[in-house]
Amino acid sequence: MASSSSYNSPCAACKFLRRKCMPGCIFAPYFPPEEPQKFANVHKIFGASNVTKLLNELLPHQREDAVNSLAYEAEARVRDPVYGCVGAISFLQRQVQRLQKELDAANADLIRYACNDIPTALPAPPGVSSVQPLTPRHRPADFNRRIGSEGAGGFYHPTGAFPLPYSFPWNDNSSGDINDGGGEGGM
Amino acid sequence: MNSGRCSACRYLRRRCPPDCIFSPYFPSNNPQRFVSIHRIYGASNVAKLLQQLPTHLRAEAADSLYFEAQCRVEDPVYGCVGLIFLLQQQLHNAESQLAKTQAEIAVLKSQAQHPQTQQVEAEPEFNNFLQQQLDNAADLNFSNQGSSGFM
Numbered sequence: 001m002a003s004s005s006s007y008n009s010p011c012a013a014c015k016f017l018r019r020k021c022m023p024g025c026i027f028a029p030y031f032p033p034e035e036p037q038k039f040a041n042v043h044k045i046f047g048a049s050n051v052t053k054l055l056n057e058l059l060p061h062q063r064e065d066a067v068n069s070l071a072y073e074a075e076a077r078v079r080d081p082v083y084g085c086v087g088a089i090s091f092l093q094r095q096v097q098r099l100q101k102e103l104d105a106a107n108a109d110l111i112r113y114a115c116n117d118i119p120t121a122l123p124a125p126p127g128v129s130s131v132q133p134l135t136p137r138h139r140p141a142d143f144n145r146r147i148g149s150e151g152a153g154g155f156y157h158p159t160g161a162f163p164l165p166y167s168f169p170w171n172d173n174s175s176g177d178i179n180d181g182g183g184e185g186g187m
Numbered sequence: 188m189n190s191g192r193c194s195a196c197r198y199l200r201r202r203c204p205p206d207c208i209f210s211p212y213f214p215s216n217n218p219q220r221f222v223s224i225h226r227i228y229g230a231s232n233v234a235k236l237l238q239q240l241p242t243h244l245r246a247e248a249a250d251s252l253y254f255e256a257q258c259r260v261e262d263p264v265y266g267c268v269g270l271i272f273l274l275q276q277q278l279h280n281a282e283s284q285l286a287k288t289q290a291e292i293a294v295l296k297s298q299a300q301h302p303q304t305q306q307v308e309a310e311p312e313f314n315n316f317l318q319q320q321l322d323n324a325a326d327l328n329f330s331n332q333g334s335s336g337f338m
Contacts, residue, residue, distance in 0.1 A: 047229045062264045069268040082244045086251040092274035099281035106288040113295040
């Protein structure tokens with residue numbers, strides 16, 4: 001098949017769709033021919049036209065992250081057709097809840113030690129953990145409709161632990177400097 | 188049979204058959220639910236996904252698809268993956284805070300066992316000890332490997 005892509009071969013999307021990969025193909029920068037499974041998953045779950053529409057609504061500098069997140073979700077859904085990424089979210093939420101409880105208990109212990117054992121002034125322990133619960137923005141309005149909750153509501157309860165398919169390519173420079181505890185879904 | 192259509196068939200402007208794959212999960216009283224799903228996945232993809240599943244799992248699948256679709260509508264770049272990233276950061280912050288608090292407790296315990304050590308003189312040691320604990324906590328790496336605590 002003749003190709004006009006910059007790689008001198010059709011991108012994975014055009015190869016999958018069996019069409020000519022034209023210059024300016026919207027998929028070509030994000031679906032290299034050496035990663036055929038990436039587009040296969042995205043096509044299976046979202047469909048090519050939906051992905052095209054999604055990408056066209058974004059600025060060019062946002063598209064790479066969008067494609068990577070779509071590929072991540074698609075692979076998660078292929079591996080777990082019932083829960084997809086939500087399985088991982090549920091797992092992480094439980095971990096955060098567990099740690100929150102441990103932190104609260106540790107803070108209570110700290111206060112007890114500080115008040116009972118040391119009469120002199122000490123650095124004031126945090127009375128409330130600064131780990132904030134997820135903002136409502138991240139939960140759809142009727143998300144709780146069918147989901148039973150234990151504690152902070154709206155969490156999924158998948159039957160098993162869900163392994164994350166792969167680490168995020170945009171997490172390589174992540175740091176622990178973000179202390180606001182949430183409020184933004186993006187980076 | 189217009190009055191008995193599920194929200195999916197109403198949106199698609201078609202007849203709602205008795206064995207409609209959508210109707211148990213997209214009731215007519217919640218039209219927005221299907222709108223989000225259709226916008227992100229498309230009707231035929233969702234139908235295929237649901238048909239591949241045993242009946243008793245389809246409700247959960249429809250709910251999780253709706254959740255992911257809503258996340259993507261709210262955040263077109265990262266969707267629900269942004270939420271995963273946020274949770275990983277929260278987990279990391281909580282671990283750091285826990286390590287810091289446990290370090291403070293350890294210092295106080297140590298001072299309680301050795302009361303002759305004055306608090307004022309102990310402050311530099313306390314700060315050094317704290318810093319060491321914080322450095323250890325900073326070594327915890329959740330997001331890069333994606334494997335800490337995950338099966």
